[in-house]
Amino acid sequence: MADLSINLAGIKSPNPFWLASAPPTNSGYQVQRAFEAGWGGAVWKTLGDPILNVSSRFAAINFNGQRVAGFNNIELITDRPLDVNLKEIYETKKRFPNHAIIASLMVEPKQEKWHEIVKRVEDVGVDGLELNFGCPHGMAERGMGSASGQVPSLVEKQTYWVKEAAKTPVIVKLTPNITDITVTAEAAVNGGADAISMINTINSLMGVDLDTWNTIPHVAGKGAHGGYCGPAVKPIALNMVAECARNPRISVPISGIGGISNWQDAVEFILMGAAGVQVCTAAMHHGFRIVEDMIEGLDHYLDSKNISAVSELIGKSVPRYSDWGNLDLHYNITAQINTDVCINCNKCHIACEDTSHQCIDMIKGDNGRSYLKVREEDCVGCNLCAIVCPVEGAITMVEQTSMQPMTWNERQAALNSSK
Amino acid sequence: MSEHEQYLAEKEKIDQLLSEGYNIYHAVENLDGAFVEFFHLKSGTKKTLHIRTANARKYFSSIFIQQKSS
Ligand SMILES: Cc1cc2nc3c(=O)[nH]c(=O)nc-3n(C[C@H](O)[C@H](O)[C@H](O)COP(=O)(O)O)c2cc1C
Numbered sequence: 001m002a003d004l005s006i007n008l009a010g011i012k013s014p015n016p017f018w019l020a021s022a023p024p025t026n027s028g029y030q031v032q033r034a035f036e037a038g039w040g041g042a043v044w045k046t047l048g049d050p051i052l053n054v055s056s057r058f059a060a061i062n063f064n065g066q067r068v069a070g071f072n073n074i075e076l077i078t079d080r081p082l083d084v085n086l087k088e089i090y091e092t093k094k095r096f097p098n099h100a101i102i103a104s105l106m107v108e109p110k111q112e113k114w115h116e117i118v119k120r121v122e123d124v125g126v127d128g129l130e131l132n133f134g135c136p137h138g139m140a141e142r143g144m145g146s147a148s149g150q151v152p153s154l155v156e157k158q159t160y161w162v163k164e165a166a167k168t169p170v171i172v173k174l175t176p177n178i179t180d181i182t183v184t185a186e187a188a189v190n191g192g193a194d195a196i197s198m199i200n201t202i203n204s205l206m207g208v209d210l211d212t213w214n215t216i217p218h219v220a221g222k223g224a225h226g227g228y229c230g231p232a233v234k235p236i237a238l239n240m241v242a243e244c245a246r247n248p249r250i251s252v253p254i255s256g257i258g259g260i261s262n263w264q265d266a267v268e269f270i271l272m273g274a275a276g277v278q279v280c281t282a283a284m285h286h287g288f289r290i291v292e293d294m295i296e297g298l299d300h301y302l303d304s305k306n307i308s309a310v311s312e313l314i315g316k317s318v319p320r321y322s323d324w325g326n327l328d329l330h331y332n333i334t335a336q337i338n339t340d341v342c343i344n345c346n347k348c349h350i351a352c353e354d355t356s357h358q359c360i361d362m363i364k365g366d367n368g369r370s371y372l373k374v375r376e377e378d379c380v381g382c383n384l385c386a387i388v389c390p391v392e393g394a395i396t397m398v399e400q401t402s403m404q405p406m407t408w409n410e411r412q413a414a415l416n417s418s419k
Numbered sequence: 420m421s422e423h424e425q426y427l428a429e430k431e432k433i434d435q436l437l438s439e440g441y442n443i444y445h446a447v448e449n450l451d452g453a454f455v456e457f458f459h460l461k462s463g464t465k466k467t468l469h470i471r472t473a474n475a476r477k478y479f480s481s482i483f484i485q486q487k488s489s
Binding site for chain 2: 329330414
């Protein structure tokens, strides 16, 4: 078995799978059951002045038969007093000394408030702290969560205050509700963060009921924006992790969060620079035991690649992620249709004819049967036909020989030098 | 004429000038495409091609880069 243990900025856990701060980590009962199921760490439901929640709180988007493709919530941080949570953290840590417990924290942007909560939380033996600068609803209206996390100077200052008091590693959890997450990530690093985590949830309104005209969800006929997460946000989160990982000024480890539902998603985040991952929606949808498949899948994957430790995977794909201007303009792929597998549904033809480059023809064969064929010289390799094709393997994108590589940046440098 | 055929026609014009000994020395790009200026060193003649297709705009710039590096 490969070594699945991780050390994220000094926080050690037996595997890279942590539960994110959310309902699954609301209490000692839940976190202990999660550790029994195999989770390597848990970021406790955000601690702070206990709040009041509304009902209802969640909504989900089901897309073409997939339930919970996206998930939305208007829940706030913990509604339980700090001393209750601390007692349960202490007991959980005592029972599971080798598992990571990270306390997620959110208080008003005041130095003394941060010092007070850091001290009280560290006294019960947490392995690290995660600063919640990301919750986009409710708390943000009170100047906390994403309202703090969207202002780089506030991120830096509050991180600095926490670091003044903290003895354990400090992870800063960033909001995706910002144009360029590397700016706030850098602010966290400048404030002394030992690690960053991303993403928290994305501002969202899940829908409107066509009969009642109420928002979904609604609270007695009124709605407010919530935070979006689950499989639908994975590409957004993965890009944000990758952008931070490839930024030389963001030199701290990253805990990847956002739409991670299985071991494959986790590996993608790790390849793109995450030192570990956190999961919320998938656990809420399927329960704690999904971690069994995650552990087994990751282990088999590492064995199949002859890799002895998951830590060796971290960031392996980061050098392959760059700016558009560094991509080879001459790289050329074209679609090929395998007529043995193709069911002649014509979806590729319609997609190409109506919305792409009109290069797939329906041809009548000698035997009178029609088949689809790509005019390769007109194909721009956009992938649309392969994307809409319902049959696995019916369309493959094939590399063509091309000229010497030339990027946009190289091209413009050459043209500009002739001015 | 298909986009590919337009490209081939533009490429042929570029190749023709190159085979006659012209070199690309300058290109101006604007909303209408690229105006590529060729120069014949021996005769001192200049010629301009209006290149519209994306593939031909890639093609002439690769030639230009090659010429600059050789
Ligand atoms: C119902 C719910 C409550 C959440 N509460 C918190 C919270 O208290 N603190 C926090 O930092 N993030 C909170 N989150 C955000 C998650 O920790 C996580 O960042 C987000 O859901 C993205 O991960 P996912 O796609 O795996 O769900 C919450 C998410 C959900 C769905």
